[in-house]
Amino acid sequence: MAELEPAISARGVCKDFGGFEVLRDIDLDVATGTTTCILGPSGSGKSTFLRCLNWLEEPSAGDILIQGKPIGRTGLGRDAKRMARNELAAARTSIAMVFQHFALWPHLTVLGNVAEAPVHVLGRPRHEVEAEGRAILARVGLAEKADAYPHTLSGGQKQRVAISRALAMKPKVILFDEPTSALDPEMVGEVLAVIRGLAQDGLTMVVVTHEMAFARKVADTIVFMDAGRVREVATPHDFFANPQSERTKRFIARS
Amino acid sequence: MTWPAIRTILDGALVTAALSAISILLSLPMGLLLALLRWRRIPVIEGLLAAFVTIVRATPFVTLVLFVYFVMPAIGLELDPVPAAILALTANTAAFSSEIWRAALQAFPRDQREAAIAFGMTDTKVFTRIVFPQIWRASLGPLVSEVTILLKCTPAVAVIGVVEITRAASRVGAETYEPLPPFLLATLIYTVLIAVLVRSQRVIERRLARRMGLTPL
Ligand SMILES: Nc1ncnc2c1ncn2[C@@H]1O[C@H](COP(=O)(O)OP(=O)(O)OP(=O)(O)O)[C@@H](O)[C@H]1O
Ligand SMILES: [Mg+2]
Numbered sequence: 001m002a003e004l005e006p007a008i009s010a011r012g013v014c015k016d017f018g019g020f021e022v023l024r025d026i027d028l029d030v031a032t033g034t035t036t037c038i039l040g041p042s043g044s045g046k047s048t049f050l051r052c053l054n055w056l057e058e059p060s061a062g063d064i065l066i067q068g069k070p071i072g073r074t075g076l077g078r079d080a081k082r083m084a085r086n087e088l089a090a091a092r093t094s095i096a097m098v099f100q101h102f103a104l105w106p107h108l109t110v111l112g113n114v115a116e117a118p119v120h121v122l123g124r125p126r127h128e129v130e131a132e133g134r135a136i137l138a139r140v141g142l143a144e145k146a147d148a149y150p151h152t153l154s155g156g157q158k159q160r161v162a163i164s165r166a167l168a169m170k171p172k173v174i175l176f177d178e179p180t181s182a183l184d185p186e187m188v189g190e191v192l193a194v195i196r197g198l199a200q201d202g203l204t205m206v207v208v209t210h211e212m213a214f215a216r217k218v219a220d221t222i223v224f225m226d227a228g229r230v231r232e233v234a235t236p237h238d239f240f241a242n243p244q245s246e247r248t249k250r251f252i253a254r255s
Numbered sequence: 256m257t258w259p260a261i262r263t264i265l266d267g268a269l270v271t272a273a274l275s276a277i278s279i280l281l282s283l284p285m286g287l288l289l290a291l292l293r294w295r296r297i298p299v300i301e302g303l304l305a306a307f308v309t310i311v312r313a314t315p316f317v318t319l320v321l322f323v324y325f326v327m328p329a330i331g332l333e334l335d336p337v338p339a340a341i342l343a344l345t346a347n348t349a350a351f352s353s354e355i356w357r358a359a360l361q362a363f364p365r366d367q368r369e370a371a372i373a374f375g376m377t378d379t380k381v382f383t384r385i386v387f388p389q390i391w392r393a394s395l396g397p398l399v400s401e402v403t404i405l406l407k408c409t410p411a412v413a414v415i416g417v418v419e420i421t422r423a424a425s426r427v428g429a430e431t432y433e434p435l436p437p438f439l440l441a442t443l444i445y446t447v448l449i450a451v452l453v454r455s456q457r458v459i460e461r462r463l464a465r466r467m468g469l470t471p472l
Contacts, residue, residue, distance in 0.1 A: 054373055086377050093375035103370035107388050107467075117374035120384055149467045169374065 005068040007032040007204040008053060008095070008173050013062035015048055015228075022048045024228045026062070030173065030206055030221075035199040037215035037236075038208045040225035041251060046208040049225065050175050053206065054095045055088060066094055067172060093121055096166035100178040102158040104150040110137065110161050111146040114168045122169070129168065136164045140194050156187030160194055167198075174198075176207040192218075212255050216240055224248050256436045260427045264437055267423030268444045271409050274337070274419065275448070278344035279402050285345065286352030291382075293353070294360050311350035317411040319343045324415040340412035348405045355397045359390035392463060399456045403449050420444055 006029040015023035022045045030036050038046050051057040053064055055072040064071050071091045073080040083091065104113050114133040118124045137143050140160040150158055159179055166174045179195065180188040192214050199205060199218045209215055215222055215236060222239040224232040224247075232239065232248050243249045293304050311319065323346075324339040334342060363386055371381040410421035418426070424441035428434030 056369060056373055089372075089375045089377045091375075092373060095373075097370070097373040099366060099370060101366055103364075103366040105367055105370070105385055107385075107392070116384065117376070120380060121375040152468055165374075 004032055006030055006065075007067060008206070009065045010049070010053065011063045011065070013049070013052055013059045013064065015045070015052060015057060016060050022228050023052065023059070026228075026230050028223060028230060028233070030204060032067075032172075032204050033202040034220040035203075035205045035207065035218055036221045036223055037219035038206065038223045038225060039210075039212070039215060039251070040231075044225045045228040046225055047177050050097075050177050050206065050208055053173075053175055054092050054097060056097075066091065071095075089121075093117070093169060094172045096169045096171035096174045098159070098162050098166050098174065098176045098179050101182050102150075102155075102162045104158055104161055104165070106150050109147050109149055110142065110153070110164075113150065113161055114164045117165070118168050133164070133168050136167050137161075139197075140164055141190070154187060155183045156190045159183065159187075159191045163191075163194055163198075173204045173206065176205065176209070178208055178210065180209070180211060210255070212252075224251065226251070256427070256431070256433075256440070260431060260437065261440070263427055264420060264423045264440050264444070267418055267420040267441075268448075270337075270417065271406070271419040271444075272448060274340055274344060274409055274412065274417070275402075275406050277341055278348060278405060281341070282345040282348035282405070283352055283398060283402075285349035287356045289349060289353035290356035290360055293357060308350045308353055311346055312354075316343070316347055316408045317414055319347055320411050320414055336412070336415045336417045339415055340409075340417050343412070344405055344408065347408065348401060351404070352398055352401050355394050355401060356390065359394045360386070362393075363390060395456055395459065399452055403452055406445070406448055406452070 009029040010026050013023055013026040014021070026049060028036075038049070040046050048057055052059045055064065058072065061078055063073065063076050069091075070076060070080070072083055072088060074083055074087075075081070082088075105116065108116060111130060111133050114136065115126060115129045118129040118133075119126050134143065134146055137146055140163060142157060142160055142164070145153065145157065145161075150161065153161065163174075163179075176195065180191050183191060188211070192211065195205070195207065196214075196218050199220075207215075207219075217236075219236050222232075222234055222236050223230055224234075224239070226247050232244050234242075234244070239248070240252060243252055289304055289308065293301055295301075314322070320340065320343040323343045324334065324336065327334065327339075367385060368381055371385045376384065409419050412419060413422040420441045424437040425434070427437040431437075
């Protein structure tokens with residue numbers, strides 16, 4: 001079998017905010033069909049890295065490739081020209097994102113949120129998208145909420161809508177930034193169960209999380225970040241049973 | 256009051272309503288455009304627009320009308336009284352409403368915009384699909400108050416000879432030596448015009464609230 005391109009890869013990604021280095025030379029490949037969990041202490045740059053993957057933040061150096069194609073720049077390396085804004089927008093359609101605070105669009109119904117980008121960005125026919133959207137909502141247990149507005153939902157329901165919105169794009173990768181951190185404890189389980197189901201279906205996902213038990217069960221790969229660097233990339237088993245660095249050991253012990 | 260006297264005032268009412276309607280339709284989108292351009296922070300343009308807004312907001316409306324009618328011809332813009340009145344009203348309300356739009360744009364949740372960008376929307380799409388449908392609702396109340404102020408500014412255009420409600424009423428009062436009836440009628444018409452505006456605002460707000468399952472305010 002031919003070597004599969006990684007769904008997403010980061011090469012030498014650096015980011016600084018006004019001279020303050022947040023990401024230092026990060027390399028990471030995410031294989032198609034796998035779930036990668038990014039762990040690390042607060043402020044280690046996890047969110048920033050995730051946001052560089054779809055160029056919500058522009059990396060100060062390094063390349064991001066989606067199935068081998070650069071995003072953000074028209075080629076590789078620092079000298080490559082930036083993509084035109086509409087080109088970048090188009091490139092982003094293959095990467096969906098789920099945010100910590102849901103970021104639903106409150107003026108649209110649940111189904112409206114799910115159908116918005118497929119209809120208005122991808123230009124697909126509304127009836128088709130809505131039929132798919134209803135199926136996705138049914139799958140995350142929200143069939144009867146299709147016509148409700150976001151403000152009537154619980155946090156857990158909102159996050160499941162946000163996941164449905166991501167799925168409706170049929171993206172190559174879904175990025176999750178602490179999808180359960182803003183939830184009441186009793187709602188964490190329902191959202192993690194949905195993400196776990198997606199992992200079992202073989203979606204490609206990158207999940208920043210503080211939920212160790214979840215990472216252990218669901219991740220194919222665990223990435224440990226600290227102070228803007230990737231300190232360790234391992235299978236969950238190796239990561240928890242046999243951590244390579246002192247820093248990792250302390251992090252695991254503390255969580 | 257005789258029928259011709261009433262007709263004079265009603266004609267004035269028509270002028271007031273038409274001036275206001277046209278100026279509202281022009282100034283609100285212009286105010287939004289001003290706000291959007293300033294939001295972009297384009298170096299020189301930002302400064303010019305800020306100066307325009309500051310000056311127009313600081314200038315008494317009568318002065319603005321006189322300026323448009325008597326000073327603009329010097330720079331080659333010669334207007335009849337009615338277009339001059341519309342231009343003055345539009346400039347005034349565009350400047351004031353741009354501040355309302357600007358506040359709404361600044362208060363717009365960043366995470367919603369980011370989500371839209373992350374899902375591949377271009378700037379235009381983000382604005383038309385996500386931002387605008389929300390900010391016009393949020394700004395409806397302040398915009399309607401701005402528009403009632405516009406309506407109440409209209410008598411100032413009498414200084415360049417446009418006969419609107421107030422001018423018509425005082426004319427009738429002067430001719431008949433009975434100012435009370437024409438001014439009562441004038442007041443009644445203003446009240447109706449403003450009531451129509453406020454009422455439409457309520458209806459729109461209530462409809463939106465009902466659709467979204469919110470309790471009406
Ligand atoms: N827009 C910004 N401007 C300046 N500094 C920033 C910006 N965004 C993030 N930072 C800084 O970058 C560092 C990494 O932040 P980031 O949010 O990526 O960390 P994180 O690992 O996601 O942390 P947490 O677990 O708390 O979410 C922090 O020190 C933060 O203060
Ligand atoms: Mg974070």
